[in-house]
Amino acid sequence: MTQIAPIFLTLGCFACCLLLAGLLWPQRGWLARNQRRRAIAARVLREDALKHLCKVEAGGRRPTLLSVTGSLQTNPERAAALLREMEQQGLVSYSSGDLRLTASGRAAGIHVIRAHRLWECYLADQTGLKEGEWHARAEQREHLMTPLEADALAARLGNPTHDPHGDPIPTSGGLLEPDAGQALATLDIGQPAILVHIEDEPENLYSQLVAAGLRAGMTLRVLEKDPRWVRFIANGEEHVLAPILAHQLEVLPLADSDPQALAATLADFAPGQRVTVLGLARSCRGPERRRLLDLGFVAGTLVAVEMISPSGEPTAYRVRSTLIALHREQARLVLVKPITGEESCLI
16 A cells, blocks of 8 residues: 555656646647637737728728727727727827827728738639628638738739628728718619628628628619618519618619619510520629639520429520520529510521
8 A cells, every 4th residue: 555655646746747737838838828819819809990990981980989899899898998908009099089090000900801801702702602601701811811911812813802792902002992882771762773882790780681682793773762671673683671781781873874774684584585695793703603604694695585494493594505594593693685586586
């Protein structure tokens, strides 16, 4: 028994040493990892605040403690403490009681916005991820990209000017253009317009708009306005939104002569009718756009509506002597105009 006690004592000391090493080991110990996690969380919160301040500034509005609190989904005390830290770091300043970005704070915030919107473009154009996943994934990636990585991604994507939601992408020089649209509810009834922006925050409202099939680039017309709803037609489909959702959409009026305003969609035509393709809707992006182009739905192509499945989906279209089946959602992405009798003989 006396011989076993030193063994247990030695094992106990060894276990304590292992525990202390796991807690205190430089770089890899629990304490070091926890400190890194806290530092990353603080940086993410700071960058989210800078991003909000940049967006408010670009929109010509004045940021406030309340707006920062709401954007970060925190409490006023924590938001105030964060802004005091950012002031000490030279990222924001208070001039005559106004909250303002400094040059370094503005540059940091615009970089995060640029990284986020470029990454959303990548997810939309280069992957098969659903639209509802783009924002959350870009939220994670925006805090990891360096300016050089953002520039490389922009070049790979062809230097896009707007993200899939219609938001302007800041230039590498730090220029952030304000949103050009107006609120959907302010559009005159019957006025053609293009949906230029879908606000992606808060996420629960954005997810409802995505589920409704709304995308930046769609053409629309307001049919009816009421204090309780806005009823409109977008790419041939009718929508009714409550004011809180309609407020998330910004539109740009189109001239009545604009081809986008005049265009119907392939889904609007019945079997036996023939049309000419004007192009694809601006909301059609990435793999979906490439597939439709590969199938022959390019400007100038003549298309005949052949037959509809007994279940109502899909519809068969004759394109260049080939029958192609499209679901209604896909057919709404093809902008067309009716063709004359002389042209129909070419199909």
